[in-house]
Amino acid sequence: MGDQGEKNSSVDEIKAFLTEGFPETDATILKNRLDSLIVNGVVSLSPTSSSSNPLERSPSLLDDITPDERFKIVRSIGEECIKDAELMRLLKNKPEPIAYDGFEPSGGGCTLHRLTDAGCRVKILVAGVFARLNHKLSGDKENIRVAGKYFMEIWKAIGMKNLDKVEFVWSSDAINSRAAEYWDLVLDIVGSFSGERIKNCCAIMGRAENEDLNPGQLMYPCMQCADIFLLEADICQLGMDQRKVNMLAREYWTKIKKRKNKPRMLSQRTHNMLPGLKKGQEKMSKSDPSSAIFMEDNEDEVDKKINNAHCVEGTVEGNPCFEYIKHIIFPWFQEFEVERSEEHGGNKTFKNLEDLISDYQSKKLHPVDLKAALAKALNRILKPVRDHFNNDPEAKALLDKVKEYKVTK
Numbered sequence: 001m002g003d004q005g006e007k008n009s010s011v012d013e014i015k016a017f018l019t020e021g022f023p024e025t026d027a028t029i030l031k032n033r034l035d036s037l038i039v040n041g042v043v044s045l046s047p048t049s050s051s052s053n054p055l056e057r058s059p060s061l062l063d064d065i066t067p068d069e070r071f072k073i074v075r076s077i078g079e080e081c082i083k084d085a086e087l088m089r090l091l092k093n094k095p096e097p098i099a100y101d102g103f104e105p106s107g108g109g110c111t112l113h114r115l116t117d118a119g120c121r122v123k124i125l126v127a128g129v130f131a132r133l134n135h136k137l138s139g140d141k142e143n144i145r146v147a148g149k150y151f152m153e154i155w156k157a158i159g160m161k162n163l164d165k166v167e168f169v170w171s172s173d174a175i176n177s178r179a180a181e182y183w184d185l186v187l188d189i190v191g192s193f194s195g196e197r198i199k200n201c202c203a204i205m206g207r208a209e210n211e212d213l214n215p216g217q218l219m220y221p222c223m224q225c226a227d228i229f230l231l232e233a234d235i236c237q238l239g240m241d242q243r244k245v246n247m248l249a250r251e252y253w254t255k256i257k258k259r260k261n262k263p264r265m266l267s268q269r270t271h272n273m274l275p276g277l278k279k280g281q282e283k284m285s286k287s288d289p290s291s292a293i294f295m296e297d298n299e300d301e302v303d304k305k306i307n308n309a310h311c312v313e314g315t316v317e318g319n320p321c322f323e324y325i326k327h328i329i330f331p332w333f334q335e336f337e338v339e340r341s342e343e344h345g346g347n348k349t350f351k352n353l354e355d356l357i358s359d360y361q362s363k364k365l366h367p368v369d370l371k372a373a374l375a376k377a378l379n380r381i382l383k384p385v386r387d388h389f390n391n392d393p394e395a396k397a398l399l400d401k402v403k404e405y406k407v408t409k
């Protein structure tokens with residue numbers, strides 16, 4: 001398949017392009033983040049298909065949702081919420097609260113549809129300025145911009161509901177549109193905390209506490225803190241790794257005597273890396289593409305990779321297929337559909353992981369049927385992304401541009 005070979009090489013080229021020019025450790029951090037996005041992005045974005053799940057009610061039903069129900073929907077996203085009572089009060093009193101998430105164009109993910117279903121507006125900050133401060137992609141503005149656009153295409157293609165409630169904001173646009181106010185805020189934040197306290201936030205940049213941070217990296221947490229107020233976010237819906245800066249913002253809010261929007265923090269479980277698909281692979285491995293599913297894999301590749309995955313009959317422990325089902329398929333579809341012949345038990349739709357595990361452990365469900373069902377579900381999720389990059393001339397052009405950079409650099 002000539003076409004497929006060409007697609008693969010472009011994916012490899014994008015990855016190489018996005019990670020080139022880094023010192024070795026940076027490149028490794030970034031590659032890991034990229035890979036986790038590529039698979040975990042699938043976990044967390046919203047499904048296009050309609051479902052009977054109460055968490056996926058249409059916004060037109062919002063009037064019928066009680067504050068308690070709104071709270072339940074929104075709260076279900078967060079591993080941690082600071083604080084439940086404050087979030088409750090917000091949802092009770094504000095018809096359209098603003099939630100925000102941000103990512104450096106090199107990684108990211110978010111469970112948006114639950115927020116929009118519960119009547120929130122979502123701002124996603126494409127934080128190119130921050131990627132630059134953090135020396136991502138060699139700090140090259142144009143490369144960062146292209147990477148940002150590429151990831152936005154993936155986000156949009158994966159299928160987001162209530163798109164009219166979701167706004168992508170480039171951090172440079174947000175800053176420039178209210179520059180005086182923003183820099184005033186940043187300077188005030190800079191002067192409000194000790195250097196130690198700011199350094200303490202370095203996990204938000206994917207840096208270790210003992211790393212030698214440059215001045216830009218000390219600015220970073222102060223600016224991220226200012227973003228929250230600039231975007232007037234009521235809910236900081238970011239990953240758990242971002243919690244320190246959100247706490248800093250809450251403290252700052254108290255210090256400025258509550259004159260701005262009060263940030264509540266709703267932190268998502270930081271996506272744990274999925275294991276590799278082969279036996280004993282604790283993580284997916286970049287040198288072995290068959291160890292993971294990528295957003296750009298075609299149907300045959302997904303089928304083949306899953307078919308070759310390590311999957312011992314009756315054993316759930318150390319079985320990567322179950323990790324995929326747990327972290328991707330159930331969050332996405334809220335069910336797992338097995339199609340098989342009558343002699344192998346007939347079709348069955350599992351509504352929860354426990355029932356699936358029980359059938360598998362008692363060997364009522366055979367690995368061949370489990371794998372076929374998993375591959376089918378993954379392909380259902382990935383189809384819109386494939387179609388988008390194949391059919392949309394602009395998305396295609398963006399990919400070509402990324403490729404072109406690689407050639408001319």
Ligand SMILES: N[C@@H](Cc1ccc(O)cc1)C(=O)O
Nearest residue numbers: 102103104127130204224227
């Ligand atoms: N620190 C975030 C990116 C980010 C930047 C600015 C923000 O306001 C929010 C998020 C990350 O590492 O992905």
